[in-house]
Each structure stands twice: as C-alpha cells, then as structure tokens.
Amino acid sequence: MNKAEMIDKIAADHEVSKVKAKEIVEQVFGFVGADLKKEGRFAFPGLGTFTVAQRAARSGRNPATGETIKIKASKNVRFKAAPALKDLVAKVKIK
Template identity: 55%
Template sequence: MNKQELIDAILANKEAGIESKAAAGRALDAVLDAIAAGVKKDGNVQLIGFGTFAVKERAAREGRNPLTGEKIKIKASKTVGFKAGAALKSSVAPKAAAKKAAPKAAAKPAKKAAKKK
C-alpha cells in the first residue's frame, strides 16, 4: 500500500468524518509529521496495540567497497526502527498470536527430597 492508497482508505472510512481527498491527505501528513517530530524529540513514539517507532544506534564498523574489495570504515549512525504491537501482529498472523497467548500447561510439583539414612 502506498501513500495514495492510504489516503483512499482514510477517505473510505466514514467514521473518520473526512470528506475529501485533500483533507485525508492533510490528516495523514499531520500524523506522519507528528510521529517524525516525536521520534526526533523523545527518541520514540509508542502507539499501543499498533507498535513503537524508536531511534536505534548503529555502531561504527568496518565494511568493504563492493567494487574494489577495499576495507572502509563506516561511521556510527542513527536510524529509526519499528516494532509491531500485539494487535498489529495478531491481525497479520492470527494463529501465531493465539498460540502465544494460550496458557501454558501447569508445571508438575517438585519431587520431594530423598530421606537421608
């Protein structure tokens, strides 16, 4: 799904109360801008059930130029990662989420210690 398809989906959702593509586009841009600003300011944005956007640190490392094979130093950097929340995971893979949520069998009671003679 691309941005235009997402705008169309927002417009199709009658509960959102958005009646034009322009308004849907502005709403989407506002949400994306708020997420970007939150990640920049606080280091993460958590949307319960959907997921968490967070800044991740990449350590400096050594790489290779694929053309020449020469070793190069890659500087430390930051990137943004996303970790899906439980509701999003269960909507994508309902069986895996149900399996994880199922209670585990009760553990057997510990055996009694043997008596010393």
C-alpha cells in the first residue's frame, strides 16, 4: 500500500474527504518525525519502535571507477517490529 492508497482507504472507511484523510496521514507521520528528532525514539504499540542510530564514518568504493572514497558519519532510522507485528507477518504466504 502506498500513501495515496492509504489516503483513499481512510477516506472511504471513515467517510471523510480525501483532503482531510491526507491531512491526518501527514500529521501522523509528522508526529513520528518530530518525536524522532526530539527524543530519538518513537514507539507504536502493536507495530514497533523507530529509533535514531548513528553510523560511523567509513571508506567505500565508487562502483563505476573502483576508487576508494570516504563516506561521512550519518544518522539513520532503525525499526524493530513489535511481537504482534512479527506474529502477523509470520502468517503471510509468500507468492
């Protein structure tokens, strides 16, 4: 499901306009981003926990030239699934 499909589903299920559904979706993800920025962590029971992690500087290779390059330290988001989500995914049949 992508963002547009999520908005359509929320609008249909809750009888609100697509504009209102889009505002809701964007606000929810805005809360996640704001909490990650402020606290470094966002937990949603039944779904999982998002945390900010630090990646150390390292060297890598340019795949086109083979030249060694320096990659700067950076931050990224990690996700750990809640047990309820893990159980749900375990029941999914892969095509």
